[in-house]
Amino acid sequence: MEINMEYVLQTLKEIMQIDSPSGYTAAVMEKVEQKAEALGYSFEMTHKGNGIITIPGKDLEYVVGFCAHVDTLGLMVRSIKENGALAFTKIGGPNLATVDSELCRIHTRDGRVYDGTVYCTKPASHVYKEAGKERSEENLEVRLDEDVSSKEEVQKLGVQAGDYICIDPKFTITPSGYIKSRFLDDKLSVAILLGVLEHFASHHLIPSHTVKILISTYEEVGHGMAWIPQDIRELIAVDMGCIGEDLSCTEKMVSICAKDSSGPYDYAITSRLAELAKENELEYAIDIYPYYGSDVSAALSGGQDIQGALIGPGVFASHAYERSHVKAVENTMKLLIAYWLD
Ligand SMILES: [Zn+2]
Numbered sequence: 422m423e424i425n426m427e428y429v430l431q432t433l434k435e436i437m438q439i440d441s442p443s444g445y446t447a448a449v450m451e452k453v454e455q456k457a458e459a460l461g462y463s464f465e466m467t468h469k470g471n472g473i474i475t476i477p478g479k480d481l482e483y484v485v486g487f488c489a490h491v492d493t494l495g496l497m498v499r500s501i502k503e504n505g506a507l508a509f510t511k512i513g514g515p516n517l518a519t520v521d522s523e524l525c526r527i528h529t530r531d532g533r534v535y536d537g538t539v540y541c542t543k544p545a546s547h548v549y550k551e552a553g554k555e556r557s558e559e560n561l562e563v564r565l566d567e568d569v570s571s572k573e574e575v576q577k578l579g580v581q582a583g584d585y586i587c588i589d590p591k592f593t594i595t596p597s598g599y600i601k602s603r604f605l606d607d608k609l610s611v612a613i614l615l616g617v618l619e620h621f622a623s624h625h626l627i628p629s630h631t632v633k634i635l636i637s638t639y640e641e642v643g644h645g646m647a648w649i650p651q652d653i654r655e656l657i658a659v660d661m662g663c664i665g666e667d668l669s670c671t672e673k674m675v676s677i678c679a680k681d682s683s684g685p686y687d688y689a690i691t692s693r694l695a696e697l698a699k700e701n702e703l704e705y706a707i708d709i710y711p712y713y714g715s716d717v718s719a720a721l722s723g724g725q726d727i728q729g730a731l732i733g734p735g736v737f738a739s740h741a742y743e744r745s746h747v748k749a750v751e752n753t754m755k756l757l758i759a760y761w762l763d
Contacts, residue, residue, distance in 0.1 A: 422755055422758065424616070424620070424750075424751050424754050424755070425616065425619055425620065425623065426616075426747055426750065426751070428615075428616055428619045429612050429613060429615070429616035429619075429750055429754070430594060430600075430612070430747070430750075432456060432611075432612040432615050432616065433592075433600070433608060433609060433612035434592060435452060435456075436449055436452055436453070436491065436608050436611060436612065437590050437592040437602060437604065437608055438592075439452055440495075440526060440528065440585070440587030441491055441492055441493055441587075441638075442492065442493050442494060442495025442496075442497075442512040442513070442585055442587060442641075443492040443493070443494075443495070443512050443513055443638065443639050443640070443641045443642045444492070444512070444585075444638075444639065444642070445495070445528070445585045445587075446470060446491060446492050446638040447470070449491050450466065450470060450472055450491065450636065450638065453472055453491060453611065453615070453636055454466075454472065456615050457472075457474045457615070457618065457634075460615075460618055460619055460622040461622055462474050462475065462476060462618060462622070463475050467648070469638065469639070469648070470638045471635060471636060471637055471638050471639075471645070471646070472491075472634075472635070472636035472638075473633055473634070473635055473636075473650060474618065474633070474634040474636070475631065475632075475633050476618065476621060476628055476631065476632040476633075476634070477627070477631055478627060478628040478629055478630040478631040478632060479627055479628070479629055479630070480629060480630045480631070481631050482631075483630040483631065483654055484630065484631045484632075484633055484650070484652045484653050484654060485628075485630050485631070485632055485633070485653070485654065485655045485656075485657070485760075485761075486632075486633045486634075486635050486649060486650070486653040486655065486656040486657070486727075487614055487632065487633070487634050487635070487656075487657050487658075487659055487757065488634075488635040488636070488637050488645075488646050488649075488656060488657075488658050488659065488716045488717070489607050489610035489611045489613070489614050489634075489635075489636065489637065489658070489659045489660065490607040490610075490611070490636070490637035490638070490639075490640030490641065490645055490660065490716060491607070491608060491611045491636050491637070491638060492637065492638045492639060492640055492641050492642075492645070493513075493590075493603070493604040493606075493608070493641065494511070494512060494513040494514065494515040494588075494603075494604070494641055494740060495511075495512040495513070495515070495585060495586060495587055495588060496509040496510070496511060496512060496515070496520075496525070496539075496563070496585075496586035496587075496588065497509060497510050497511075497512055497583060497584065497585055497586060498527070498563075498580065498581065498582050498583060498584040498585075498586060499558075499582060500582055501572045501575045501576065501580065501581075501582075502562065502572065503571065503572055504570065504571070505565070505569040505570050505571050505572060505574055505575045506540075506542075506562040506563065506564055507527070507537070507562060507563040507564075507565070507575070507580070507586070508558075508562055509558065509561070509562070509563060509586055510558065511558065512585075512641065512642070513641030513642055513740075514641070514740055515588070515740055516740045516741045517556045517557060517558070517561060518555070518556045518741075519741040519742055520539050520556070520561065520588060521539060521540070521541055521556050521561060522538065522539065522540065523538070523539050523588050523589060523591075524536070524537075524538055524588075524589040525537050525538065525539055525563060525586050525587060525588050525589060526586070526587045526589070527563065527565065527580060527584055527585070527586050527587075528584060528585045528587065529578070529579040529580055529581070529584050530579075530581070530583070530584065531579050533578070533579050535565050535566070535567060535578060535580070536565070536566040537563045537564055537565045537566055537586070538563070538564050538566070539561055539562070539563055539588070540561070540562060540563075540564050541554075541556065541560055541561055542560045542561070542562055543560070563586055565578070565580070588603060589603075590602045590603040590604050591603060591742065594747075598746050598747040598748065599672070599744055599745070599746050600744065600745045600746060600747065600750075601742065601743070601744045602742075602743060603741075603742055603743060604743070605661060605734075605736050605743040605744075605745050606660065606661040606736055606739050606740065606743060607640065607659075607660045607661055607733075609661070609734055609736065609745055609750065610659040610660055610661065610733055610734065610753070611636060612750075613659060613734065613750055613753050613754055613757070614634050614636075614659055614757070616750075616754055617754055617757045617758055617761065618634065620754070620758060621758075621761070626761075626762070628761040628762065629761070629762060629763060632761055633650060633653060635649060635650075635656075635716075637716050640660075640715075640716050640719070643714070643719060644719055644723070645716045645719050646658075646716035646717070646719045646720040646723070646725075647719045647720065647722065647723030647725075648720075648723055648725070649720050649725055649727070653725075653727060654727060654728065655687075655690060655727060655728045655729070655730070656716075656717050656720055656725070656727045656728075656729050656730075657690065657694075657717070657729070657730045657731070657732065657760070658715040658716045658717040658729070658730070658731045658732075658733075659732060659733050659753070659757070660715050660716065660731060660733045661676075661733045661734065661735075661736035661739055661743075661745075662674065662675065662676020662678070662706070662708070662732070662733045662734055662735040662736060662749075663676065663678075663708060663710045663711075663713060663735075663736075663739065664735050664736065664737045667711075668706070668708045668709075668710075669706040669707075669708060670706040670708050670735040671704075671706075671735050671749075672735045672736070672737050672744060672745050672746045672748075672749055673704055673735065673746045673748035673749050673752070674703075674704045674705050674706050674734075674735045674748075674749055674752055675698065675703060675704070675705045675706075675732055675733070675734060675735070675749065675752040675753040675755075675756050676705070676706050676707075676708055676732060676733055676734070676735050677691060677694050677695055677698065677705060677706070677707045677708070677730075677731075677732050678691075678707075678708060678709070678710055678713070678715075678730075678731040678732065678733075679691055679707050679708070679709055680709045680710075681709070681710040681711075681713035681714060681715065681718070681731065682710070682711070682712055682713055682714050682718075683713075683714045683715070683718035683721070683722070684718075686717065686729055686730045686731055687728040687729055687730050689728065690728050690729075690730040691707075691730050693760075693763070694730060694732055694756065694760065695707055697756060697759045697760060697763060698752075698756050698759075700759075701755055701756070701759050703752045703755055703756055704748065704752050705752060705756070706735075715731045717729035717730065717731055732753065732756060732757075733753060734749035734750055734752070734753045735749045736749075
């Protein structure tokens, strides 16, 4: 099975270039729409802004959904301080210790974009003995790279409470195949699903059952897939696989989650995914995620009558500066392709 890795990595790069914290996803969804339509598939959008790409199957009656989220963690302006720095509130749960000193972009509601940096309120080690202290919303702020030193000057730039502050993902791929970036959770899976779509289009393949790819835009704040198209019988979340203490997944594997904080996933589907991974000689792990809820959890909590499962590429250091590997992309894609054809 030949995987078009170049397509996936190019797609990943393109969607990484578009800032998209939860609630600010219109631009990135336009890109996803273009990608789906370029491959010859229909794209619809829900009222909330989630995307639906439909791939008709041999069996049109039974519909299987695969969701990944294109929304990311981020920050939002809470207030402008008297000295012109921005106090912020978190969008989702970024690891604030790792946000210190990151580059960011502030998007105003009238479409202006300013560069900035997240700093500790006492950043200089030569001046403050507190410089090395724990990081929180209280002791971090954003400094704009503009000539401003007062609240009024910042207001004149059009910056106000409620503006999105988007952290630079620092996207890079090493010659050894490591993919390093913020927000691999879950843009890597969006690129993977589009890669599977490209695989089906270029090889003229038809899935056994009708497939709906759902692109979620509010996963990081918990309600992404609370509603899904009502013809979906199975929903499989493609979201980052956990790596760490007690877990067997690596950055090169596809992770199959048996249970997370929201409870166990569907027994039959999870077992079938593990069987397919084994049959296809993929590198995979079945793991329990200690602090995790997926869009399938959101769908089930939202009252959807579905069987749900969760798989995804192994991602190291989630919600910080993350790392995965092209091998994980390949293993995840091969498992998805096998399931679509199963
Ligand atoms: Zn995620």
